[in-house]
Amino acid sequence: MxxxxxxxxxxxxxxxxxxxxxxxxxxxxxxxxxxxxxxxxxxxxxxxxxxxxxxxxxxxxxxxxxxxxxxxxxxxxxxxxxxxxxxxxxxxxxxxxxxxxxxxxxxxxxxxxxxxxxxxxxxxxxxxxxxxxxxxxxxxxxxxxxxxxxxxxxxxxxxxxxxxxxxxxxxxxxxxxxxxxxxxxxxxxxTGYVDEGAAVTAGGSRAGILVSAGSSAAGLGLLRAAAEAARLRPDLGWTILAGHGIPESDLLAMGRGLGAGVLARARPDYRALLARAALSVSQCGYNTAVDLLATGTPALLVPFEAGRETEQRLRAERLAERGLAQVLPEAGLDAAGLLRGVTAALAEPRPGPHGLDLDGAARTVAFIEDLARRPERASRGRPALDRLRATLYAAGARGIRVPMWWRDDDAVAATPALDRLLGLAEAHAVPLLLAAIPARIAPSLTERLHRARGVSVAVHGLAHSDHALPGEKPAEFGPHRPLPALLADATEALRLARARLSAEALLPVFVPPWNRLAPDLEAALPGLGYAGLSAADGPPVPGLFRADAQLDPIDWRGSRSLDDPEHLIDRLTRLIERSPMRPIGLLTHHLAHDAALWAFLAEWLPVLFGHPAVTVCDPRHLFRAAPVDVGAGAGPVSAPGRHARAS
The missing domain is CATH 3.40.50.11930 (Rossmann fold)
Known part of the structure; x- marks a missing residue:
């Protein structure tokens, strides 16, 4: 384009x-x-x-x-x-x-x-x-x-x-x-936040205080207070960066009495400096907030509030509510007040993972590509999609944020169908849990996943073999097998998955083939090294993070192609009404998709995972959430965020 x-x-x-x-x-x-x-x-x-x-x-x-x-x-x-x-x-x-x-x-x-x-x-x-x-x-x-x-x-x-x-x-x-x-x-x-900064290396010790105030002269008051604070407490190790909009005369006046290198103009390696700082002191403009989220640097925020400006104050307060920053008012700011704020901020614990989406640039491009491809841009699309939007809008109007996530089953090797699946996931910036069959994982799958973005892998049984008795529904880990045999196979499945997949990609999450699992094995999974469980729909299990995939678009008992979309919407509506905070999973099977199912995904993914009433859950966070009380009647909820994922 x-x-x-x-x-x-x-x-x-x-x-x-x-x-x-x-x-x-x-x-x-x-x-x-x-x-x-x-x-x-x-x-x-x-x-x-x-x-x-x-x-x-x-x-x-x-x-x-x-x-x-x-x-x-x-x-x-x-x-x-x-x-x-x-x-x-x-x-x-x-x-x-x-x-x-x-x-x-x-x-x-x-x-x-x-x-x-x-x-x-x-x-x-x-x-x-x-x-x-x-x-x-x-x-x-x-x-x-x-x-x-x-x-x-x-x-x-x-x-x-x-x-x-x-x-x-x-x-x-x-x-x-x-x-x-x-x-x-x-x-x-x-789209998520647009992170335009360079990648930074995690780890290493942090030291010193980094002060910045944007590119304009709007931060002059903060810079002056910081310069005076640095003169009073040089032992804290200050680096003060002034934007190019600060007049040279002001820069020279601020620099008097400061040590060499304490005061300088803004630098292109700002993010690297930020990643090494023990504390950031700054305003709370958009790009500054993204830099802080990307580096995980403890922050003392002094939001710009001159005139009617409320943008930075609101953003700073929301970051503070999540334990990601401390806030100091701009009004009446002086060196003594700034030092008190710095001392208090340094005493706070380091911010933990935030789960906010920082992949806004790529997702913006995906939105533009998707919208440009639609011949019906001026309209709202097909009736089923209209009803889906209305369903999600009705949830949002009641203050409900619907947690959605995506699981795909039966991965064994790199195939054109897998490429197509991963392409859709990347184009729409939707994290994906790929359930792979450990005993059948080919080297090509491992190699393909090295090049995939936003994909995690779960343990999909052992060999996807049907051990059910004649006339019963297929199951590999059903209740008809002795528990020792189930335990042995589940243990071997996790061992094989760890041997054949990278530690970065693999989540210790058990996905039983055909979504059927003996209750005794459910209870034993934590002792085998599993941290999570995902099936079709079931109650919580003590010691496991459970998130099920309840929306399957395939008509398995009939055409084995696309089910009636109205049935999916009915199912989604019931799930929202029954437990609005419980994550709802879309379940796909890339090896079984025909043209109708691929078209369904292309049309529905932007709505299911792009609607304002939806919170997109990343499996990497979903299966690390706090287990829910078994008596609560709901599964675990993802970390807060439009995209609850590490970016």
Whole structure:
């Protein structure tokens, strides 16, 4: 495809940084990608493989977003604005994209509405109609006037195919900062957080305090307080990084009396420094929060709150609620207060795993690809999908977040069907538990899984052999066999799986063939080394993390092809009503799929795992959740998060 992304950052470089990360991911996926930037050039923003079109840059001072300034600091003239609009439309005509993404607009950038609307209207007028998407961060600042909210919703309904929300509703849903009505809710696609930073090596000792305050001058107060605190307590080992928007005169004044290397400009190896720091002191902009989540660094957050800015405060408070940070108010901040906050934060335990989705760039590209492929983009699709969306929406309207996960059975070797399955899982960014038959695992399966992303492997019986008596339902580990034989086979199954699969991929989770398991063996599994159990539907087992796969789309007793989708929706509805917090598993069998079943997956995966009312559970977290009280009548629940997974 050809993709055009339009962004204008007016204060810091966060909007450009995120848009550039999406553009790089799009280019890396093989799409010709153009980024049109209307803000000031940012030296640390990478554009690998992306074509940049730079409009005459604009910026603002402080929080006066309605007063646009040109590169010379003068109020932007009408001619400058007209030139930007013409260049934006020229970029659309020249690029001839398949998809257009507007960053923040129409939820923000009202001062630039003329040029963004011109782009959106032109894209909608093309024939065939272009895919038009809005790209927004996790937290917005809603306008005070209700009419402006209605105006935004009208523009979304009239022009846009979807709204890509680059966040995890398990941390903060869009509705926490912006009014979400029914039509908007239908168009929301939560991508997870866009992690644009470099990978960091885990482990090693941490030392020192790293202070940062974004790229603009908005963090000057925090930097000054940190510089004074460093003069008072140099023994804490400070590194203070000032953004390129901080004037040189201010930098020199702050640096007086500080040791060599304590105060410096922002650096491209910031994330590596963060991964080695004992404590991060920073504001709580989007990219800063992602850096903290990616590195697991203890944090003291001083959210920017000038003017009507509430974005950083909300994000910081949600991180603090999960034990991932401490919060210090910006108002009245001085060196003494900062040192008190630092001392308290250093005494807190290190943050634990957060389970939040940081794979937002790849998932954004998958959403764009999926939406662009749909010939019915302007409509809502087939009746069954309409009912599925309505079912999930009804759950969300009652405050229910439906936990969903995916298991596929009978893996033995690398096959075209397995490639197709893994391709779907990666395209839709859905974690997958692959139940492999230990005695039949071929080397090709092990090799293929080395190249797979987001795939865990469970123990699917021993050899998938039917030991049932004549006339009984097939079972390998049913109650008709002696318990010692069952124990021996289950022990051998785990041994073989550990010998043939990597420790990173294998989960000690038992998946009985045909989903049938003797109760005596259930109780004995923890003693054999198993930590989890997954079957079709059953009660909790003491000592095991249980999550079942209850939605099987195959009509096994009839056509052995796709079952009636209405039956699946009925089943889903009953499961939600019976135990809304219990994870619901989709069960597939890639070796048994025909064209109808593959088409079903392609159509249903974006809804089952992309709907705002759904929490996507990663098996790696699902089977490490705290076991539920057996008397509670529900299975384990995944860690909170839009995608409860390690990213």
């Amino acid at each position: 050809r993709v055009l992304i339009a962004v204008t950052h007016l204060l810091g470089a966060g909007h450009l940084t995120r848009a550039a990360a999406l553009a790089r991911a799009s280019a890396a996926a093989g799409h010709e990608t153009v980024l049109v930037s209307g803000g000031a050039p940012a030296p640390l923003v990478r554009l690998d493989g992306v074509r940049l079109i730079q409009l005459p840059p604009l910026h603002v001072r402080g929080t006066e977003f309605g007063r646009l300034l040109d590169a010379q600091g003068r109020e932007a003239e009408p001619g400058t604005l007209a030139l930007r609009r013409a260049m934006l439309l020229d970029a659309l005509a020249e690029t001839a994209p398949d998809a257009v993404v507007t960053e923040l607009f129409p939820f923000g950038r009202r001062a630039l509405a003329a040029e963004f609307l011109a782009l959106a209207e032109a894209a909608s007028a093309r024939r065939p109609r272009l895919l038009l998407l809005a790209s927004i961060r996790d937290v917005l600042v809603a306008p005070e006037k209700p009419g402006r909210v209605r105006e935004t919703h009208e523009r979304i309904a009239r022009l846009y195919d979807a709204v890509l929300v680059h966040g995890d509703p398990g941390l903060v849903p869009l509705a926490a900062s912006w009014p979400v009505d029914d039509p908007l809710r239908e168009k929301l696609r939560y």
